[in-house]
Amino acid sequence: MLHVENLTASIGGTPILNGLDLDVGSGGVHAIMGPNGSGKSTFAHALAGRDGYEIDGRATLDGVDLLDMEPEARAAAGVFVGFQYPVEIPGVNNMYFLRTALNSVRRARGETEIGARDFLAVAQEAMDLVEMKEDFLHRAVNAGFSGGEKKRNEILQMAVMEPRLAVLDETDSGLDIDALRIVASGVNALRRPERSMIVITHYQRLLDYIKPDFVHVLVDGRIVESGDHTLALHLDDHGYADFVNHDLDDAPERPLSGAAR
Amino acid sequence: MSETLREIKELTDASYEYGFSTDLDTDIAPPGLTEDTVRLISGKKDEPEWLLDWRLKAFAAWKSMDEPDWAKLEIHPIDYQSLSYWAAPTQKPVLDSMDDVDPEIRDMFDKLGIPLHEQKMLSNVAVDAIVDSVSVTTTFKMTLAAAGVIFCSFSEAVQDHPDLVREHLGSVVPVRDNFFAALNSAVFSDGSFCYIPAGVRCPMELSTYFRINSQNTGQFERTLIIAEDDSHVSYLEGCTAPQRDENQLHAAVVELVAKDRSEIKYSTVQNWYPGDENGVGGIYNFVTKRGRAHTDAKISWTQVETGSAITWKYPSVILQGDRSVGEFYSVALSSKRQQADTGTKMIHVGADTTSSIISKGISAGHGQNTYRGLVKVLRSAQNARNYTQCDSLLLGSECGAHTIPYIEVKNPSAQVEHEASTSTVGEDQLFYCRQRGMTEEDAMSMIVNGFCREVFDELPMEFAVEAQRLLSVSLEGSVG
Numbered sequence: 001m002l003h004v005e006n007l008t009a010s011i012g013g014t015p016i017l018n019g020l021d022l023d024v025g026s027g028g029v030h031a032i033m034g035p036n037g038s039g040k041s042t043f044a045h046a047l048a049g050r051d052g053y054e055i056d057g058r059a060t061l062d063g064v065d066l067l068d069m070e071p072e073a074r075a076a077a078g079v080f081v082g083f084q085y086p087v088e089i090p091g092v093n094n095m096y097f098l099r100t101a102l103n104s105v106r107r108a109r110g111e112t113e114i115g116a117r118d119f120l121a122v123a124q125e126a127m128d129l130v131e132m133k134e135d136f137l138h139r140a141v142n143a144g145f146s147g148g149e150k151k152r153n154e155i156l157q158m159a160v161m162e163p164r165l166a167v168l169d170e171t172d173s174g175l176d177i178d179a180l181r182i183v184a185s186g187v188n189a190l191r192r193p194e195r196s197m198i199v200i201t202h203y204q205r206l207l208d209y210i211k212p213d214f215v216h217v218l219v220d221g222r223i224v225e226s227g228d229h230t231l232a233l234h235l236d237d238h239g240y241a242d243f244v245n246h247d248l249d250d251a252p253e254r255p256l257s258g259a260a261r
Numbered sequence: 262m263s264e265t266l267r268e269i270k271e272l273t274d275a276s277y278e279y280g281f282s283t284d285l286d287t288d289i290a291p292p293g294l295t296e297d298t299v300r301l302i303s304g305k306k307d308e309p310e311w312l313l314d315w316r317l318k319a320f321a322a323w324k325s326m327d328e329p330d331w332a333k334l335e336i337h338p339i340d341y342q343s344l345s346y347w348a349a350p351t352q353k354p355v356l357d358s359m360d361d362v363d364p365e366i367r368d369m370f371d372k373l374g375i376p377l378h379e380q381k382m383l384s385n386v387a388v389d390a391i392v393d394s395v396s397v398t399t400t401f402k403m404t405l406a407a408a409g410v411i412f413c414s415f416s417e418a419v420q421d422h423p424d425l426v427r428e429h430l431g432s433v434v435p436v437r438d439n440f441f442a443a444l445n446s447a448v449f450s451d452g453s454f455c456y457i458p459a460g461v462r463c464p465m466e467l468s469t470y471f472r473i474n475s476q477n478t479g480q481f482e483r484t485l486i487i488a489e490d491d492s493h494v495s496y497l498e499g500c501t502a503p504q505r506d507e508n509q510l511h512a513a514v515v516e517l518v519a520k521d522r523s524e525i526k527y528s529t530v531q532n533w534y535p536g537d538e539n540g541v542g543g544i545y546n547f548v549t550k551r552g553r554a555h556t557d558a559k560i561s562w563t564q565v566e567t568g569s570a571i572t573w574k575y576p577s578v579i580l581q582g583d584r585s586v587g588e589f590y591s592v593a594l595s596s597k598r599q600q601a602d603t604g605t606k607m608i609h610v611g612a613d614t615t616s617s618i619i620s621k622g623i624s625a626g627h628g629q630n631t632y633r634g635l636v637k638v639l640r641s642a643q644n645a646r647n648y649t650q651c652d653s654l655l656l657g658s659e660c661g662a663h664t665i666p667y668i669e670v671k672n673p674s675a676q677v678e679h680e681a682s683t684s685t686v687g688e689d690q691l692f693y694c695r696q697r698g699m700t701e702e703d704a705m706s707m708i709v710n711g712f713c714r715e716v717f718d719e720l721p722m723e724f725a726v727e728a729q730r731l732l733s734v735s736l737e738g739s740v741g
Contacts, residue, residue, distance in 0.1 A: 048696050051688065075698035087693045091711030100707065101697035108698065140711065157697065 001026045001196050002165055007057035009039070009046045009221075016042045018221035019057070024165070027193040031207055031232060032200045034218035035240045040200045041084060043218070044169040048081045049074050061165055075101075076108035078164025082154040082171050088142040094153070095123060095137040098160050105161065126159035130186045148179035155186040166190070167198045172206040184209030204236035219243050290347035296320060298346050299447050305347060306416050306450075309423060312430075319436035319446030326440045332573055332602040333631045333663060337508060339545070344479045344510060346448045390470050401465065408464050410494075411456035415483050418454035425456055429487055433516040433553045433579070441512040441573075442549040445481045449514065452482035455496065457523070459489035466721055468497040479510040486516070488523035488558075495526040497724055508536075508570060510545045517552030517560055521582065524559045525552060528720050529576075530728055533568035538626065540598030543570025550574065556582030556611070563719045565728040566593040566601060575633065577606035580614035580642070587616040590716040594732065595628025595660070604634035604665075609642035609675070618649040621713050624660035631663040638675040645675045653683040654712050656705075706733040 002024040009017040016039045024030050034040050046055055049071035059066045066074050089097065102122075103113040114122070123137060130152040142150050151171055158166055168187065172180055187210050191197070199210055207215070207229060215232045217225040217240070224243050225231065290301060299320050303313040328339075405412050411422060418426050436446040453469040469484065488494055511533065519525045527550075536543025546569035552560040562576040578587030589605035607616035622630040630653065638645045653662035664681045686708050694704030710717070710729050717725045 048692075050692055071692060071695035072698050072700055075696055079696075081696055083693065083696075087687065087689045089690055089693070089708055089711055091714030092707055097694075097697075097707070100699060100703070101694075104700070104703065105698035140714075161697070 001028075001062060002198075003058070003060045003063075004047075005058040007043075007046065007055070007059055009042050009053045009055050011053055013054075016053075016221050017046065020218075020222050022216065022223060024196045024198060026196060027191070028214065029191065029197045029199065029210065029212045031210075031212035031215045031229075032198060032218050032223075033202065033204075033215060033232060033235055035244065036202075038218045039221040040218055041169055042221075044081050044083075044167045044198075044200060047074070047079060047165075047167055072104065073108065075161075076105045080158050080161050080163030080166045082151075082158055082166065082168040084170040084173060086142050086150045086154055088140070088145075090140050090143045092141050093137075094139055094141050095119075097141045098123060098137075098157060101157065102160055122160055123156075126156045129159050129189055130155050131182050132156060147174035148176065148183075151175060151179065151183055152186070155183055155190075159186070159190055163195065165196050165198070167200070169200045170202065171199070172201055172203065180206065181209065204232040207232045217243050288348070290345050292345045293342050294344070294346060294448065302347055302448055302450060306419070308419055311427060312419060315431070315436070316447050319443050320448075322437045323440065323443035323447055326437075326443055328440050329573075332633070333629065333665075334571055334573060334600050334602050336545070336571060339508075339510060341444075346479060346481070347450060404464065405467075409458040409461055410463050411454065412467050413454055415449075415452040415454050415485065418456075418485070422454070422456065425487065426454070426485065429485055429516065429518055430483075431516075433518060433551050434514050434549050439549060441547040442514050445483065445512050445514045445549070448479075449481045449483040452484045452513070453486075453498075454484070455486040455494060457486075457488045457492040457494045459520075460491045461489075462492065463494040466495050466497060468499070470499050479512065481511075482513045484513070484515040485518075486525055486527070487518045488520060488525050490521045490523060492520075492523045494524075495528070495721060497528040497530070497721065499530045499532070508543060508545050509534075511547070511569075512545075513548045513550075515548070515550040515576075517550075519552060519554045519558035519560050519585075521555045522557045523555075524561075526561045527552070527563070527576070528724060529562075529564040529566070530720075530724060530731065531564065531566045531568055531572070532731055534570075535568050535597055535599050536570040538597045540570070540627075543599070544568065545570060546572045546574060548572075548574040550576035551579065551606075552577070552587075553579045553581050554585035554587060557584045558582060559586040559588070561586075561588040561590070561719070562605065563590040563716060564592070564603075565713075565716070565720070565731065566591070566603060567731055569601075570599060572599075572601040572603050574603045575605055575635075577608065577635075578616065579608045579610060580616060580645075581610050582614075583611040584613045585611055586614070588719075589616075589618045589620070589634075590719045591620045592623070592713045592716045592728070592732070593621070593630055593632075594623045594625070595630040596625035596656075598627050600629045600631075602631040602633055604632045606635040606637070607647060609636075609638040609645035609647070611641070612643040613645070614642055615646045617647070618651075619715050620649075620651045621716055622651070622653045622662050622664075623656065623709060623712070624653065624662050625656035627659050629661045629663070631665060633665045633667075635667040635669070636677055636679075637667075638670045638672050638677065640671040642672050643674050645672065645677075647675075647677045649677075649679045651679075651681040652712070653681075654709065655683065655685045656709075709733075 004020055004022040007017055007020040032040055046053060047059060055067055061077055064077060099119045106113055132152060142153060171183055175183060199212060212229055215227055215229055216223045299316050303316055434442050436443055455467055457463050486496060517525050517527060533544035533546055554560045560578045566572050576589060580587050587607050593601045593603050595601045604620060605618055618634055620632045622632055624630040632651045636647045651664045655662055662683055666679050668677055670677060690708050691701060691704050695701060710732060717728055720728055
């Protein structure tokens with residue numbers, strides 16, 4: 001399904017991803033963990049096609065090359081990113097935004113657009129999933145939302161968009177324990193045999209709720225260790241020290257250090 | 262970054278879809294402005310002596326006045342002697358029915374999306390259609406007459422309701438008010454007249470559609486709306502012009518009189534030809550709009566200004582009566598080389614008067630957008646309140662946004678609030694929308710429309726849709 005090979009990304013000559021390899025099979029849930037500055041969010045942005053990075057290497061979804069596509073084309077191909085910091089769009093009704101998004105990808109795929117009434121049913125189901133009240137749909141996109149509401153809105157969007165590949169970037173950050181439970185159960189309910197997920201997180205805590213099939217450790221822009229969910233437990237006990245041969249605080253500035261054990 | 266800027270430029274270099282001109286047989290006066298020109302116009306319209314005197318007084322005043330230069334605008338010198346002050350499509354003098362309207366004029370308005378056939382009209386809106394200097398037709402006159410509402414061209418009102426016109430003309434905007442108002446008072450050609458009798462809620466939206474068609478003509482229309490005690494009216498004006506290489510002058514005056522407990526809601530969707538991306542051509546839109554609100558009356562201005570090379574316009578409210586209310590909601594878009602210096606004046610005279618101002622300025626391309634607003638609280642205005650919110654949105658790095666609020670308070674009980682913000686359409690916002698599958702154009706249009714939401718919500722429904730579309734078109738590169 002998702003195949004990433006020797007992916008590099010840099011900003012203004014500063015390397016961030018340094019040859020990342022990853023394969024995610026259909027239905028698989030992969031967790032990516034790593035210290036600050038290891039390139040986790042950059043990986044999500046690189047997959048989604050954000051401007052401003054120099055990118056090299058390969059990333060294909062179902063054999064289709066993602067890296068040459070515009071962000072909206074990648075979305076139509078089934079890539080969804082749940083953002084760490086969802087932006088506010090004042091004055092734009094959440095429901096209108098959602099329907100425009102859904103119909104944009106449907107149009108791009110040559111499917112018929114969904115009408116207002118049918119959409120409401122789709123939205124309602126998604127709302128139940130993240131335990132949101134109706135008025136949520138009528139507020140402006142993320143404007144004045146609490147941190148937890150923003151993250152729940154991301155999961156709501158994911159439920160509506162039904163992506164082939166969901167990349168959830170630190171969806172757990174800034175959540176209290178109740179919001180964490182809601183977000184995690186939403187994600188679990190959206191697991192499908194044909195849908196792959198990449199869950200990016202700092203903490204093992206989220207993985208108590210979302211059981212990953214694989215855990216990868218990202219350090220200095222490459223994956224240095226992969227394992228099952230017990231790897232996350234190990235990290236929780238010991239931190240990233242085992243995988244890093246320099247002071248963690250220096251990580252973003254340091255050149256390639258051959259960090260694998 | 263430069264990539265994004267280039268894209269924004271493409272998005273904002275939209276073409277102007279109303280740029281066509283129509284071949285009409287037109288009765289046009291030779292260029293030039295003298296007392297004789299004023300007499301010619303008055304004579305053409307068969308006006309009473311008092312009105313000619315009024316015009317001549319205004320002309321004398323205008324000659325002694327100078328063009329205002331305080332606005333943040335770069336204006337090519339205007340040669341007032343090279344303009345023609347009278348242009349009228351020649352057609353049968355009396356129209357018995359809508360079918361008598363010149364088919365070419367009907368076609369022109371059809372093309373503009375303003376059908377003049379009453380049976381074809383979808384919405385509950387009466388239209389006064391004005392081409393160049395004169396009103397060509399007014400729809401739904403009979404329906405309105407049944408309610409006692411007078412809605413006709415200004416010229417007709419002068420003939421049929423001279424007392425009403427004489428009593429109110431210049432009562433809100435005096436002839437000497439400013440250079441352009443004085444000019445208008447001298448040479449105004451036509452416009453709309455509305456009279457809502459006491460206690461009447463106007464049964465439909467009233468609308469005037471202005472179209473400049475002839476070359477080298479100025480358009481000077483005069484609108485007068487009188488709402489008697491306890492009445493209510495909602496009025497909309499729309500404007501377009503053909504695409505021409507020279508600048509055309511549009512200097513209108515609008516006067517609103519809101520008597521006790523009445524309400525006038527005045528909405529404008531202004532889409533005059535803005536000129537091309539090099540600043541060639543386009544309408545100079547120098548307009549004076551003012552209303553007087555008597556006791557417990559309310560005047561609400563809503564404007565969506567997307568056109569014109571230069572806009573100089575400050576729809577204002579004199580809050581004369583106690584507890585009167587003034588509102589100003591504005592969206593002004595300046596792209597290409599457009600310049601807008603616009604805002605409002607809220608003059609609090611009566612006690613417990615309240616005003617609110619919501620201004621949204623959007624600058625793109627090389628556009629310059631200035632909000633200029635005056636909130637004046639006189640000594641007599643006990644417990645006056647004002648709330649002002651000015652938001653500016655910048656698309657690109659070559660454009661400018663300026664906010665110039667003037668606040669003059671003579672009564673210490675006044676509460677005046679001013680909030681201002683300037684933002685850009687962030688790359689974050691665009692990327693977020695694109696990650697959700699939207700094209701960059703759709704995303705931009707959605708974000709900008711969201712920015713204007715509070716103002717669009719004030720427009721009558723069908724015009725809100727139109728305004729939203731207009732804004733998208735002005736920002737897109739693909740419509741022609």
